[in-house]
Amino acid sequence: MVQSLSDLSREDIRRGLAELVGEGQVNLDEDVLRASSVDRFKKYQAVNGIFQGPIPAAVVAARSTADVAKVLRFAHEHRINVVPRTGITSTEGGLETVVEDTIVLDGSPMSTIVRIDAVNMMATAQCGVPLEVLEDAVRLQGLTTGHSPQSKPIAQMGGLTATRSTGQLSTLYGGIEDMIVGLEAVFPDGTICRVKNVPRRAVGPDTRHIVVGNEGALCFITEVTVRLYRYRPENNKARGFLVDNMDDGLSVIREVVTEGFRPSVCRVYSEEDARQHFADFHKDKCVLLFICEGPEAIVAATVDEIDRAVKGVPHEDVDPARIERWFSDLNWGMDKIVAEQQWMLKEHNLGYTTEISANWSDIGEIYKAAIHRIRTEYPYVGDLTMLGAHSSHSYQTGTNLYFVYDYNVNCEPTEEITKYHIPLNAIIVEEALRHEGSMVHHHGIGKYRTDWTEEEHGSAYYMLAKLKEAFDPNGIMNKGTIFKA
Numbered sequence: 132m133v134q135s136l137s138d139l140s141r142e143d144i145r146r147g148l149a150e151l152v153g154e155g156q157v158n159l160d161e162d163v164l165r166a167s168s169v170d171r172f173k174k175y176q177a178v179n180g181i182f183q184g185p186i187p188a189a190v191v192a193a194r195s196t197a198d199v200a201k202v203l204r205f206a207h208e209h210r211i212n213v214v215p216r217t218g219i220t221s222t223e224g225g226l227e228t229v230v231e232d233t234i235v236l237d238g239s240p241m242s243t244i245v246r247i248d249a250v251n252m253m254a255t256a257q258c259g260v261p262l263e264v265l266e267d268a269v270r271l272q273g274l275t276t277g278h279s280p281q282s283k284p285i286a287q288m289g290g291l292t293a294t295r296s297t298g299q300l301s302t303l304y305g306g307i308e309d310m311i312v313g314l315e316a317v318f319p320d321g322t323i324c325r326v327k328n329v330p331r332r333a334v335g336p337d338t339r340h341i342v343v344g345n346e347g348a349l350c351f352i353t354e355v356t357v358r359l360y361r362y363r364p365e366n367n368k369a370r371g372f373l374v375d376n377m378d379d380g381l382s383v384i385r386e387v388v389t390e391g392f393r394p395s396v397c398r399v400y401s402e403e404d405a406r407q408h409f410a411d412f413h414k415d416k417c418v419l420l421f422i423c424e425g426p427e428a429i430v431a432a433t434v435d436e437i438d439r440a441v442k443g444v445p446h447e448d449v450d451p452a453r454i455e456r457w458f459s460d461l462n463w464g465m466d467k468i469v470a471e472q473q474w475m476l477k478e479h480n481l482g483y484t485t486e487i488s489a490n491w492s493d494i495g496e497i498y499k500a501a502i503h504r505i506r507t508e509y510p511y512v513g514d515l516t517m518l519g520a521h522s523s524h525s526y527q528t529g530t531n532l533y534f535v536y537d538y539n540v541n542c543e544p545t546e547e548i549t550k551y552h553i554p555l556n557a558i559i560v561e562e563a564l565r566h567e568g569s570m571v572h573h574h575g576i577g578k579y580r581t582d583w584t585e586e587e588h589g590s591a592y593y594m595l596a597k598l599k600e601a602f603d604p605n606g607i608m609n610k611g612t613i614f615k616a
């Protein structure tokens with residue numbers, strides 16, 4: 132817990148907020164406040180009704196950019212910690228309110244699609260628009276955002292931008308950082324900045340990238356404009372293969388991508404991970420799969436290249452219909468979150484993930500080293516019910532690994548994070564950094580990888596620290612996120 136630095140009491144903060152935005156927008160319900168003190172990093176404690184951290188003073192519903200500016204200016208003047216939020220799918224502690232009397236500033240009421248511009252191929256949405264709502268709206272015009280994180284039914288544009296999210300189709304469309312054309316953000320002193328929508332420019336450093344990925348630690352994102360692409364699902368083609376090991380799968384993906392082809396989905400699952408996802412056909416092998424989309428001729432050429440590249444390793448074909456079926460049920464809406472909660476309560480078993488990235492020459496070593504260390508060093512390895520990984524986002528220079536670990540909780544719910552999640556996460560992060568990879572591929576640093584932020588950035592940490600000092604001199608933005616508390 133971090134002590135509040137504010138000159139105002141909890142009651143004064145609540146009164147001040149009600150005066151600023153009206154009582155109707157200030158939620159003081161104790162259950163809401165408790166639930167707003169954590170995110171999915173503490174999902175097991177939360178489902179057991181345990182909320183140990185400081186409970187926020189209020190959850191404020193922001194209905195406009197002006198509301199955001201008023202609340203941030205008030206917090207800045209009175210040194211009150213603010214946790215921005217939108218869709219609440221955060222997995223890394225980014226929403227935890229570690230400072231007493233925090234204000235949770237909720238942008239989800241800002242849920243207007245401002246404009247769909249089919250000529251200039253961009254859509255503008257307020258921060259609280261769920262990605263799926265935006266995607267459904269642009270599809271009505273034969274277009275797509277190309278963004279498809281698994282949390283698409285729930286995650287909203289503000290949080291997706293703030294975490295540098297990436298989607299299942301990223302090998303073709305890129306991450307959110309490749310999609311954002313322009314945006315609007317509010318800084319702690321109430322300054323509203325708009326970055327205009329142009330295809331490219333050379334006018335100094337790109338200011339979008341101060342905002343994208345800031346995890347609510349520098350500013351509050353109120354609006355974004357994203358690129359649009361033509362939506363042609365009728366051309367989609369899937370390919371699937373069983374291969375002997377991760378190295379073979381990774382080498383095929385590398386071959387396809389570095390030859391210049393861009394399937395939208397490129398994945399290889401380790402044997403253990405494949406067992407979980409492809410129960411009906413994995414045969415205890417790794418599963419390598421691709422989905423190709425876009426204009427028919429490009430799809431045909433990409434499929435030909437995949438079929439050529441896979442010949443370089445021993446493999447067995449999988450019926451593409453099985454890959455299509457699996458892909459159509461990959462996203463997580465509230466139904467799966469509720470089912471997961473029921474499972475955790477009944478079985479005391481749960482899963483977490485740690486996602487890292489590295490260059491092609493290092494990624495296989497990171498996979499082997501992390502799995503080996505967990506199997507040989509981790510004292511509670513007997514409680515693990517699954518340990519595996521998959522590569523799911525590939526680039527010209529390398530790829531990611533998404534480690535997945537499930538375990539039975541054989542301790543008090545309050546000890547679960549420190550006994551299981553934190554040490555397992557640490558081994559994977561350490562191995563990624565030791566092999567000169569990145570410790571976070573797409574979930575954001577949140578509050579549990581901050582011990583390594585400086586090591587991750589090396590000498591470039593200077594720039595990051597200066598941004599924090601310059602934009603948030605009173606340290607009110609999401610204390611403990613990206614930077615240590």
Ligand SMILES: Cc1cc2nc3c(=O)[nH]c(=O)nc-3n(C[C@H](O)[C@H](O)[C@H](O)COP(=O)(O)OP(=O)(O)OC[C@H]3O[C@@H](n4cnc5c(N)ncnc54)[C@H](O)[C@@H]3O)c2cc1C
Binds near residue numbers: 290296346
């Ligand atoms: C089942 C599941 C699947 C997931 N799959 C993916 C995936 O495929 N790809 C992926 O990248 N992520 C994935 N995630 C992680 C998560 O969905 C993303 O990080 C998402 O971008 C968070 O969006 P949100 O609107 O829910 O943000 P929130 O959870 O509300 O917030 C996330 C972070 O952003 C900050 N923030 C939120 N809104 C704003 C704002 N307006 N301005 C400034 N800061 C803000 C918060 O303070 C917090 O630090 C998954 C999560 C779940 C639960």
